Amino acid sequence: MAHDQLSLTLSAVADPTRRAILARLTQGEASVKELALPFDMSIPAVCKHLKVLEGAGLISRGRNAQLRPCRLEPERLREAAQWLDGYRQFWDESLTRLDGLLDRLQTADEEAKSN
Amino acid sequence: MAHDQLSLTLSAVADPTRRAILARLTQGEASVKELALPFDMSIPAVCKHLKVLEGAGLISRGRNAQLRPCRLEPERLREAAQWLDGYRQFWDESLTRLDGLLDRLQTADEEAKSN
DNA sequence: AAGTTAGTAAACCATATGGTTAGGTACAGC
DNA sequence: GCTGTACCTAACCATATGGTTTACTAACTT
Secondary structure, three states: OOOOHHHHHHHHHOOHHHHHHHHHHOOOOEOHHHHHOOOOOOHHHHHHHHHHHHHOOOEEEOOEOOEOOEEEOOHHHHHHHHHHHOOHHHHHHHHHHHHHHHHHHHHHHHHHHOO | OOOOHHHHHHHHHOOHHHHHHHHHHOOOOEOHHHHHOOOOOOHHHHHHHHHHHHHOOOEEEOOEOOEOOEEEOOHHHHHHHHHHHOOHHHHHHHHHHHHHHHHHHHHHHHHHHOO
């Protein structure tokens, strides 16, 4: 739908089947059949997921006889991670605020004990 | 569709309108009207995006008279960033391989010069 | 040459998504 | 109590998504 690269990457990776495929590919190249094995779904369905991943640039495909092995292409994941990094300060911030709250609670607790 | 938390987070964030809303909310709380302003789309459409973001736990909503202010909730973004971190080694690895390649090219170049 | 294996393409289907308009609810201010 | 503002719901529509089955192509095997 939206076809900017980041949206492409994120929506590709928003599907658990496709994330599992990526996880498998961290172990090394794999054929379509190998990739399909763990899933309770038809080979063409897996093919479609691979097309989505390839379209997002998250995998690339080779050729070896009648096999078309898939390989992980991590660059676009790096870009997505960079986008998320822009928000890191906000969860760090809430941790800081939580720490502050815990500090105040502890102080209050110690004051209560000392009374 | 897939309703595990990570899929919810990633598909919420896969839409550029919703990412823009999140970006706006890093500046602080905002009303629906304020959030809708930059977009060339109806208020109900923005409302739907807010529902998706809220459903994914990426924002929370308050109440102030007839306003229903939205506030960023970064925790789920942190979880998504953690998932992506699992792949960090792979883009680091390709950088390492690229570095190695550049090293070899440079060495070859220097050898060529010295001949 | 015939058969088998790996993968893709096409047609189809159900449901999800992202938008619209029209109409409703809740609160504030005169 | 009426009016305007802010927001939400409902109904609808077009397109996207995720799956199926069936049929095809390409390459290896015998």
